[in-house]
Amino acid sequence: MSTSTSLPATSAGKHAIVYGGSTTGLIAAGVLSRHFERVTLVERDRFEDSPQPRKGVPQTSHVHGLLTRGMNVLCDVFPGFQEDLKAAGSHFMDMTGDHAWFMGGLWRPRIKCGLIFYAQSRPLLEWVIRQRLQALPNVRILDGREVTGFQMSADKARVTGVQLRAPGGEQEETLEGELVVDASGRGSRTPQWLEALGYPRVEETHIHVDVVYASRLFRAPPGFTADWTMMSIAPEFPREKRLAVIERIENGHLLVSLGGWLGTQPPMDDAGYVEFTRGLIQPHIHEVLEKAEPLGPIHVFRFSHNQRRHYDRMARFPEGLAPAGDAFCSFNPIYGQGMTTGALQAHTLGECLRQGLGGVSQRYRQQVGQLLTVPWSMATNGDLRLPEVEGKRPPAFGLTNWYGDRFQHLASYDEEALRTFSRVMHMLESPAALFSPRMILKVLTSRPSAADLKRKPESPFAPAAAKGQAA
Ligand SMILES: Cc1cc2nc3c(=O)[nH]c(=O)nc-3n(C[C@H](O)[C@H](O)[C@H](O)COP(=O)(O)OP(=O)(O)OC[C@H]3O[C@@H](n4cnc5c(N)ncnc54)[C@H](O)[C@@H]3O)c2cc1C
Structure with missing residues (x-):
């Protein structure tokens, strides 16, 4: 070291x-x-x-999750930090290649974008x-x-x-x-x-969101052969207020975080916790949790408001x-x-x-x-999309949201848009990159293909040999 x-x-x-x-x-x-x-x-x-x-x-x-920009700072301060983290058991994953990511109403393409994410x-x-x-x-x-x-x-x-x-x-x-x-x-x-x-x-500025997170550690169930390191199912505001993330971390464990906004709250009992995932827009996390063995209690965190001093x-x-x-x-x-x-x-x-x-x-x-x-x-513009969240909306908020929704949809089938969004999310590029003339044109004119609409992750329980044959 x-x-x-x-x-x-x-x-x-x-x-x-x-x-x-x-x-x-x-x-x-x-x-x-x-x-x-x-x-x-x-x-x-x-x-x-x-x-x-x-x-x-x-x-x-x-x-x-630590964004790439944050990891870059860590590696500046502590050269070789990534290697230390890997040696300690972290899984390095490509942000889009190893991430089964449901957002904008579709499963995103599993392309390698070169942004490394660290799961631990x-x-x-x-x-x-x-x-x-x-x-x-x-x-x-x-x-x-x-x-x-x-x-x-x-x-x-x-x-x-x-x-x-x-x-x-x-x-x-x-x-x-x-x-x-x-x-x-x-x-x-x-x-x-x-x-x-x-x-x-x-x-101080406070934007109240009233989000509840409930997380639990699981042992991966027998036959679990997922080809992703992380799966996330993002809410679709304002209609859907549930979030779920499952991540493979050190020691072969699965860490699950469920979230709900404004009264949509993951239950804290064993059966209710798993049942909450049945209501997600996509079934995959529920399928895993039905079979996985919990390894500890459900930890709850109530996040009442964004706070800026x-x-x-x-x-x-x-x-x-x-x-x-x-x-x-x-x-x-x-x-x-x-x-x-x-x-x-x-x-x-x-x-x-x-x-x-x-x-x-x-x-x-x-x-x-x-x-x-x-x-x-x-962060706050995302939360302010919920009509119940109080706070001053910035100018042209409706138009920005309309464009943002269309961009998320585009990023769910267009590889360039997905790469751009990932770089903005990881704070490597300014959000202005989402509004380049090329991106605006794509947002206004592109449509997903039939294959894009059908894309979905393989079952995490398919036999490994069958996956190899399919590939
Ligand atoms: C549910 C949840 C999920 C999150 N997920 C993510 C994520 O995916 N990615 C991400 O980047 N961030 C995430 N965050 C945010 C992240 O946890 C914090 O931003 C991060 O911990 C940095 O906070 P901090 O070091 O400034 O303060 P904290 O992490 O709050 O640490 C403060 C420290 O100060 C100590 N302390 C307090 N008072 C005193 C005192 N008087 N004297 C001495 N010591 C004191 C405390 O013991 C503690 O160690 C999440 C937060 C929550 C609640």
């Missing part, structure tokens, strides 16, 4: 502190190790020396990142400690460190640092702490502080953007530090404000 990072080093300062040791915090600490003599990562939970769920990351038992449990992903971080000689991990507030300069214009203690303990310690990164997730207390210090309360709009904000990841902005998870956006914020912070420590908070907040525009509008 390599211990280096590929980011060019600068010497911005002596000591940086990151609190929150989930994906954003781990990546941010890796980035900062290139810019500071020492970095301390503070995490409230105790870390186990193996991939384990943790109390502080309750979403950990649900399917977590979230604890495994986090554990591999943590291993890379703790191998860095100038990084110290302080787990089992929670940050309880900021230490400030006398004029309260600069954060100079944090106060911490063991959770539930009384003994407070102070840790001094020239830069403090808040990666403590969507429940971050930075808004309250700043207000108590005399700063204005940060503006407008730190970029604050006229007064202390130097030396950088909120990152879900602490800055947290999206409906169906769009799979959270970890990647956190990684991009960590990368942005590193870029801002190239100009030195002076004014870094200001530069960083502005750039993150811009960075969030696309993922935020992708």
Whole structure:
């Protein structure tokens, strides 16, 4: 395992502190190790020396896809990261070739698009990142400690460190640092702490979606020979509000996440959970779950709202502080953007530090404000399509939705459109690529062939020999 990072080093300062040791915090600490003599990562939970769920990351038992752009950042910070992940048991899959993907009313063509997706449990992903971080000689991990507030300069214009203690303990310690990164997730207390210090309360935008996710681990049933690594059945708003994803992960297990919007809720009992999948637009996931053996409880996560904190709009904000990841902005998870956006914020912070420590908070907040525009509008515009979801619709919303539906349909049979959509989804291209003259023409004039309309995955239980003959 390599211990280096590929980011060019600068010497911005002596000591940086990151609190929150989930994906954003781990990546941010890796980035900062290139810019500071020492970095301390503070995490409230105790870390186990193996991939384990943790109390502080309750979403950990649900399917977590890392977009290609996020993986690119990880590989920049920790060269060779992909190989480490693969060695730990991750399945590498082509985003369209190994993904049975029902969206836009059709099963998408199984073409190789060259975008690699990584199928593993979230604890495994986090554990591999943590291993890379703790191998860095100038990084110290302080787990089992929670940050309880900021230490400030006398004029309260600069954060100079944090106060911490063991959770539930009384003994407070102070840790001094020239830069403090808040990666403590969507429940971050930075808004309250700043207000108590005399700063204005940060503006927040909430888009309520009321989505419930229910996930469970299964052993693959006897005779399971699926030729896909992941199968997903996307909802068709506003008519259909159920989502289902099944993914082959490490140890030969299948991880299933079911979701429902606005009162459509996956049941939490054994029979009801499987029965919910019978109501999906396509039967395949139900066929697998009828035969698969559950390996643990059903984990439920209620996601009430998308949440964006407008730190970029604050006229007064202390130097030396950088909120990152879900602490800055947290999206409906169906769009799979959270970890990647956190990684991009960590990368942005590193870029801002190239100009030195002076004014870094200001530069960083502005750039993150811009960075969030696309993922935020992708997530919230999707949710705002449901008439029940309250929130201001952007101009020409109806027309954009009409085009978006037609594009999804096109991407279900046109390979170029599918490749383009996949690159936009993985944040490698701007959504403007969906509106190129060539794509607009195709959207307006193309029609699926009879074969496109009939395409569907093979049964995951067909004998392997018969599949080989058919191919
Ligand atoms: C059901 C579900 C499915 C998801 N699926 C995907 C997906 O497919 N793809 C994707 O990219 N994203 C997904 N996400 C989002 C993703 O989980 C987050 O965006 C990601 O975890 C990054 O968050 P974070 O590191 O900023 O914060 P979190 O993951 O929330 O971590 C915060 C950390 O801070 C610690 N902490 C909190 N307070 C303190 C304190 N005071 N002091 C010290 N430590 C503290 C916590 O213990 C925790 O470790 C999903 C989310 C949910 C809910």
